Amino acid sequence: MLLRFATYNILIFVLLLISCNTNSKNYNSNKNQDDPKSKNESLIKANRYMVNTESKEISNYIRRHNLDVIKTGSGLCYQIIRHGSGDKAVRGKIATLNYKAKLITGDIIYSSSTSEPKIFKIGYGGVESGLEEAILDMRVGDEAIIIIPSHLAFGLLGDKDKIPPRSTIIYEIEFTNIK
Numbered sequence: 001m002l003l004r005f006a007t008y009n010i011l012i013f014v015l016l017l018i019s020c021n022t023n024s025k026n027y028n029s030n031k032n033q034d035d036p037k038s039k040n041e042s043l044i045k046a047n048r049y050m051v052n053t054e055s056k057e058i059s060n061y062i063r064r065h066n067l068d069v070i071k072t073g074s075g076l077c078y079q080i081i082r083h084g085s086g087d088k089a090v091r092g093k094i095a096t097l098n099y100k101a102k103l104i105t106g107d108i109i110y111s112s113s114t115s116e117p118k119i120f121k122i123g124y125g126g127v128e129s130g131l132e133e134a135i136l137d138m139r140v141g142d143e144a145i146i147i148i149p150s151h152l153a154f155g156l157l158g159d160k161d162k163i164p165p166r167s168t169i170i171y172e173i174e175f176t177n178i179k
Contacts, residue, residue, distance in 0.1 A: 050166065051151075058147055058168055061104055067145060070137075077147040078134045084141015087178050091123030095135055096177035102170050104147075109162040109169075117176065128153045131171060138175050146171040 058077060062069055069077040089095060097118040101110040112118065120126045122135060130152030138144060150156075153169040163169065 054149055054166070054168060057104055058149060061147065061168075061170070069145075069147065072133060074130070074133060074152060075149045076130045076133050076152055078137070078144050080138065080142050080144045082141075082143040084139050084143075084175065086140025086175075088139045089122055089135045089137075089175070089178060091136070092121065094119060094121050094179045095175065097135075098174040098176055100172045102172075103163070104168040104170060128169065130169075134171075135175065140175055140178050142175045144171075144173055144175075146173060 055075070061067075062077065067077075067079050069079045071077045095118075098112045099110075099118050100108060100113070102108045118127065120132075122132060125132075128148055130148030131146060133152070134144065134146045134148075148169045148171065150166045150168055154163050154165075154167065156165055158165040158167060
């Protein structure tokens, strides 16, 4: 995990250097330095690198844990471990989940065993968009592992508490109720 953050910090530092407008004597030697299109291309390349790195980490996690996941178009991955027989999740209903949330490194960050179950109105935000996306394919009684890439979780900033910036979140959930 330390290597991952070091890589991101180095990449961010390089991006800052690329994007800064300096008045150096070598300015004329690189006429594209102030070209916004060139800067945008650099940022796009850096973002692709970071997305590909995270995608490889997720693939490695899936392989190491022998998971047979469903991968959605958004990049969300999940596997239903036990199928329930209750009502299917629908937008506008209130879902209740027992859960354990951890980083891809295995570090547990939040859990309903140490706090309350997660209760939210489906389709109205308040939880990670990746979690809502997965719940919509589930029914009461289902147990699942949900792998949420950073762009569907807490993004570039993290949650400013236990979740670092650009973190993949792994949920182990039990969908216990819907009202």
